[in-house]
Amino acid sequence: MAGKLYLCATPIGNLEDITYRVVRTLKEVDLIGAEDTRNSIKLLNYFDIKTPMTSYHEFNKYDKAKVLVKEMLQGRNVALITDAGTPGISDPGEELVRQCYEAGVEVTSLPGAAACITALTMSGQKTGRFCFEAFLPRDKKEKKDVLESLKNETRTMILYEAPHRLFKTLNELKEVLGGDRPLTVCRELTKKYEETFQTTLQQAIEKYQQKNPKGEYVLVLAGKSRESILQEKRSRFEEMTEEEHVEFYVNQGVDKKEAIKKAAKDRGVSKRDIYNALIK
Secondary structure, rough: OEEEEEOOOOOOEEEEEEEOOHHHHHHHHOOOEEOOOHHHHHHHHHHOOOOEEEOOOOHHHHHHHHHHHHHHHHHOOOEEOOOOOOOOOOOOOHHHHHHHHHHHOOEEOOOOOOOHHHHHHOOOOOOOOOEEEEOOOOOHHHHHHHHHOOOOOOOOOEEEEHHHHHHHHHHHHHHHHHOOOOOEEEEEOOOOOOOOOOEEEHHHHHHHHHOOOOEEEEEEEOOOOOOHHHHHHHHHHHHHOOOHHHHHHOOOOOOOOOOOOOHHHOOOOOOOHHHHHOOO
């Protein structure tokens, strides 16, 4: 009978944020795959966990995943942990999960700490709809494409950033989203010097011009309001005359009555206003 993969969430700072279930599971499995065994041994020692570890990280994720899957196919249970947080979020865990499914190995996730959710819930930004972008790509072209895709994002956006890249990232975000975009900066979550404050991109840039960033950051950005998107759309159409606007839809095969209706909606006016403009 095949073993099982347990994705075990570990604390992002405060060691008390581990669950009883995770501690028990880490003690009961046959092997623990750890992103950095030197870091994880501190956690295991703190909770008196004697289970052997093996490294599983970004640079061996494909080959080592094959080894771990083979272990599970032979009946051994394996737990996967990262340096902090939930495996599979901004770490190579997803590759091991993928190979497990391909091999028919059962996978389960033991919920716990995740910096993105922790930051979102305490940000004061809208939580009903959000997207997680993790760290922006290092490749310039790929980063440009990602930033451009966020330009009209209406959901709350969550990003991770290291202190030495924070100032540059804030400026890149400002270029795309504008300096007045609301932002909550979360730093050193759950740790002794945890700090969270609401600001804007421009204000955050000014702050870190005078103060060197320290610690790990989570940026929670407000999405673009639907009202501003609608206003931008209206502004583009207002560059046309009412007649040109109706003709724009007629040329697309829309009958004139429907074209007038669409033009009125685009411009935020009544159909009568469009009719009157056409008559004049």
